[in-house]
Amino acid sequence: xxxxxxxxxxxxxxxxxxxxxxxxxxxxxxxxxxxxxxxxxxxxxxxxxxxxxxxxxxxxxxxxxxxxxxxxxxxxxxxxxxxxxxxxxxxxxxxxxxxxxxxxxxxxxxxxxxxx
Amino acid sequence: xxxxxxxxxxxxxxxxxxxxxxxxxxxxxxxxxxxxxxxxxxxxxxxxxxxxxxxxxxxxxxxxxxxxxxxxxxxxxxxxxxxxxxxxxxxxxxxxxxxxxxxxxxxxxx
Numbered sequence: 001x002x003x004x005x006x007x008x009x010x011x012x013x014x015x016x017x018x019x020x021x022x023x024x025x026x027x028x029x030x031x032x033x034x035x036x037x038x039x040x041x042x043x044x045x046x047x048x049x050x051x052x053x054x055x056x057x058x059x060x061x062x063x064x065x066x067x068x069x070x071x072x073x074x075x076x077x078x079x080x081x082x083x084x085x086x087x088x089x090x091x092x093x094x095x096x097x098x099x100x101x102x103x104x105x106x107x108x109x110x111x112x113x114x115x116x
Numbered sequence: 117x118x119x120x121x122x123x124x125x126x127x128x129x130x131x132x133x134x135x136x137x138x139x140x141x142x143x144x145x146x147x148x149x150x151x152x153x154x155x156x157x158x159x160x161x162x163x164x165x166x167x168x169x170x171x172x173x174x175x176x177x178x179x180x181x182x183x184x185x186x187x188x189x190x191x192x193x194x195x196x197x198x199x200x201x202x203x204x205x206x207x208x209x210x211x212x213x214x215x216x217x218x219x220x221x222x223x224x225x226x
Contacts, residue, residue: 107160
């Protein structure tokens with residue numbers, strides 16, 4: 001079936017560095033992908049909608065200069081956490097809707113980011 | 117804005133017990149409602165969904181009915197198995213975006 005992958009699954013970085021997370025749809029094309037953030041024992045919060053061929057749409061309160069999103073192709077979206085700080089440590093999850101007769105949204109396994 | 121509130125966990129049950137995880141929502145309009153499940157080390161998977169009032173979604177023995185009058189979408193299963201241990205998320209979608217509840221961790225003991 002359809003699969004969405006994320007890379008890396010785990011990343012540890014120093015404060016002030018930038019980290020790039022990739023989200024790929026493996027056997028279908030996705031003109032739209034979504035990026036979520038999940039804090040421990042809390043819900044997934046939508047951060048932004050990644051749009052192929054146009055700018056990402058950010059949810060209220062999400063800094064677009066902090067979280068750069070690039071929908072590089074019909075199967076790849078990247079989230080770059082710029083100048084990361086410890087408060088950016090979280091679990092980041094992407095999803096991609098597969099359009100068709102039974103439209104379903106597929107989720108990646110997530111990327112755990114720890115900023116020291 | 118739209119929101120989802122679900123039963124706080126963790127929930128621990130014995131195998132073959134009856135399961136209910138409550139979920140209520142607030143939304144303008146008529147959203148679709150979903151239950152997603154996250155098994156350890158895996159991504160969220162759609163468990164079931166309902167797109168209009170009185171619809172019942174079902175899958176793998178789980179059921180949930182879209183109740184507009186009580187704005188609820190409670191998840192039920194008559195006899196749980198150890199393999200049902202996971203985190204369950206209730207969600208609503210007014211369009212393509214999803215709004216999630218906080219998740220309920222379920223542990224089933226043999």
